[in-house]
Amino acid sequence: MTIAIIIAGGSGQRMREEIPKQFIEVDGRPVIIYTLETFERCPEIDAVAVVCVEGWQEALRACAAQYHITKLQWVIDGGATAQESIRNGVFALEGVCRGDDIVVVHDGVRPMVEDYVLTDVLATCRKYGNAVTAMPYNEQIFIADDGLSTTRYIPRETLRRVSTPQAYRFALLDEKYHEAYEKKIGIYGSAYANTMMVELGQRLYFAAGSDKNIKLTTQDDLALFKAYLKMSEEKA
Secondary structure (H helix, E strand, C coil), X not given: CEEEEEEXXXXXXXXXXXXXXXXXXXXXXXXXXXXXXXXXXXXXXXXXEEEECCCCHHHHHHHHHHCCCCCEEEEEECCCCHHHHHHHHHHHCECCECCCCEEEEEECCXXXXXXXXXXXXXXXXXXXXXXXXXXXXXXCEEECCCCCCCCEEECHHHCEEEEEEEEEEHHHHXXXXXXXHHHCCCCCCCCCHXXXXXXXXXXXXXXXCCXXXXXXXXXXXXXXXXXXXXXXXXXX
């Protein structure tokens, strides 16, 4: 079985909107619906769980019913951080998933994940036990010595930009979340499933990524998403 955990627990303060950014409507549909539709149409995804911001659970269920998101089976309370929300989703699947089942973790505000990206992250996970969506880094990265100058850089060939979707065998994901919260490792700040895994000594494997797979954090991101949608409509 393959289950997607969609993280939609944030309030989206940087978007400067009155509602959580995952519920902002674009062309008449909430952002979260665009995200869920990718998983709905993927034949390799059996079921979906959404970790949802407090007070919006019923709105999510209503939207999913309206747009025929039939794979949504669980709506789980979000946490104070993204890491807590993922943990809540993973722990809610205990007793549901077997150890070798695959769990895909994805940001609800990444609505442009392409089918081949999801397919490749699943294929890589089946081969290695985990997979993280990754892209090469195309800019030069220098290390600031004093805030004003530098004599060191990091070769960009050694860098990857990692985002979601990410996929893990359930036994691994569940074990590492228990370990992380027991040892208080990999759970602070901007920690996520992938950074936690590395902090706990786990090797991660790269899968295909896409520049279109943007995360909607600011108004500029939202404008870019609208532009991508318009381009897709014009090509159709």
